[in-house]
Amino acid sequence: MRTADGHARNAPADLILRGGPVHTLAPGGRGAGATAVALRDGLVARVGDDSEVLALAGPATEVVDLAGRAVLPGINDSHLHATWLGALWPDTLFGEQAAPGPPPERPLLDDGRRRRAILRAGDLLASLGITSYTEPGLGPGEDHGRTGAFGTSVAEQYRALAAEGLLRARVTVLWLYGELDGPSDLENYLAGLAATDGATSDARWLRFAGVKIFADGIPPMRSAYTHHCYADGVRPSLLVGGADDAEREANLARMILAAHRAGRQVGVHATGDRSIDIMLDAVERARREHDVDLGHYVIHGDLVTGPQLRRMAALGVGLNTQPEIALRTRALVDDALGPGPAAAAWPLREAFDAGVPLCLSSDAPVLSPDWRRQIAAADAWMGPADDPRARMERLLRCYTVEPARQDHAASWKGTLAPGMAADLCVLEADPLALTPAELPDVTVEMTVVDGRIVHDRAASPRTTEPV
Structure with missing residues (x-):
């Protein structure tokens, strides 16, 4: 019985x-x-x-x-500006160029347009097998931003859509207390950290995980905060406010410490090795004060070094990066920094070897949200693999298992073991029988979120609302 x-x-x-x-x-x-x-x-x-x-x-x-056809766990794009993507798609900042250009001017001027942009992005992502994503930066720092895609009102639209059961994917949000790709100051950051409410009715669908901080810019724009000298003599500063380099560095560390003390995860946009040093020093201090792994991570990490990767692994600090940006901007980084540091940029193979929690992502709409292209780019960047099947499986984990860890959700999503979330995608061919270079041509046939089919290429489109 x-x-x-x-x-x-x-x-x-x-x-x-x-x-x-x-x-x-x-x-x-x-x-x-x-x-x-x-x-x-x-x-x-x-x-x-x-x-x-x-x-x-x-x-x-x-x-x-x-x-x-092959089944995989649902794809998790762990760094994707979905609301902005919904406003701009099919355009991206890179387009077919080697460098990002100015975005199209399609501002989201009211809540109705913001809602439609989120839903439009949801339909697009469902067609790509994406069942989870992270909006890396929404909040008061962008309440008056020109795009209308990053302010507090966008977070409120996510709350409403989650409550109505209309989200097509699970969403993680990082709060933003400064400007997108721009400055922030310690006073407003601390005020925002104390005031914003991260409560949701169901954290499996919408979770406010922590904060995003812009430490610096990017190497091609001579704005990465680095120990190297730029070829033209430019000396960049951190984006964090302060009277001089020392005060700005101290303020960045204070921001990270404050978030850690509040139990918030921190994602730091840091492309220069000098900015990464400051972040790691702050995390190390935070872990000495209160030794809990909150899943802090470096976003982009273009010029991260081997010793820094080993520190990251020891501290539990992850790396979230976009290999297609590496491929496209290699020549621009050479122009900015010269061949030495540029040749060592984006050390993906070293990140694997060091045991760093590594997530691949698109940064859409900077790039297309097509994860298959990022996996192909990562493989091309790392060079020939001794075991192509093992390489493919490892790269797939960077879009499934590792992002679930970043989301503090590895106990319930990211794999297809019994009891885990019923999030999956179906591909027309088995990716483990292919090379990563072949993956972008493999069709996503079906997407399932929470046990519901949200995309079926053979059936009629399953949309949420007219867009």
């Missing part, structure tokens, strides 16, 4: 996908060789071979024949 738990475990599934490789990416290779997955009540109910999983089919179960 089955127990109540046995009844629950063997209750009919809502949705079964069978007949193709299911890559769970679960620890220890759990689920390796699976060909089917069953979903029930928004969770993975069972993973295994077709006969094991079809045992959960009931009269109301929807069964999808994969016909050899």
Whole structure:
């Protein structure tokens, strides 16, 4: 006689996908060789071979024949400006150029337009297999920004859409108390940190995780805060306010310490090695005061060094980077810094070897939100792999498993083990049988979030609201 738990475990599934490789990416290779997955009540109910999983089919179960197509955990773009993307798409800042240009002027002037932009982005991301993303910077620092895509009102639109059940993906938000790509000051930062409310009705759909700080700019614009000398003699400063370099550095450290003391995660836009040093010193001090891993991370990290990567691994500091930017701007970094530091930029292979928690992301609409392109770019940047299949699996983890860790959600999403969130995507071919260079040509066939099909290429588009 089955127990109540046995009844629950063997209750009919809502949705079964069978007949193709299911890559769970679960620890220890759990689920390796699976060909089917069953979903029930928004969770993975069972993973295994077709006969094991079809045992959960009931009269109301929807069964999808994969016909050899491959299943992956849902893609998590851990650095993506979705509201801005929804306003600008199909345009991006890079376009087809080697460097970003000025964005199109399509300001979101009212809440209705902001809402529609979020929904439009949600439909686009669903078509790409993206089931989670991070909006890296919304808040009072941009309440009067010219785009209308980053202020407090955008955060309120996310709250409303989450409450109405209209989000197409799970969303993590970092608060922004300065200007996007611009200055911030300690006083307004501390006031914002104390005042903003991060409560939501369901943190699995919308979570306000912490804060974003712009430490510096980017190397091609001679605004990365670096120990190197720029070829033209430019000496950049931190974007954080202060009377001189020493005060600005101290203020950046105070910002990081204040967030850590408040239990908030910090994502620091830091491309220069000097700005990364300041961040790591602050995190090390914070961990001495209160030794808890809040998942702080470096955003971009263009000029991060080998010793810094080893410090990051020891401190639990992650790296969130965009390999396609590395490929596109290599010549511009050479022009700015000369061949020495430029040749050592974006050390992805060294980050893997050091054990740094590494997330790949798009920074859309700076680039396209197509994660397949970022994986191909990462592989091209790192050079030939001894084991291409292992390289592909590792890069896929940078868009699934590692972002779940960054989201403080590794216990419930990012893999397809039983009990995990029923978030997945279906590709027309098995990525582990391909090279990363081939991945951008592989179609996303289906996307499932919380057990619901939100994109099915073979069916009619499933949109939320007219846009």
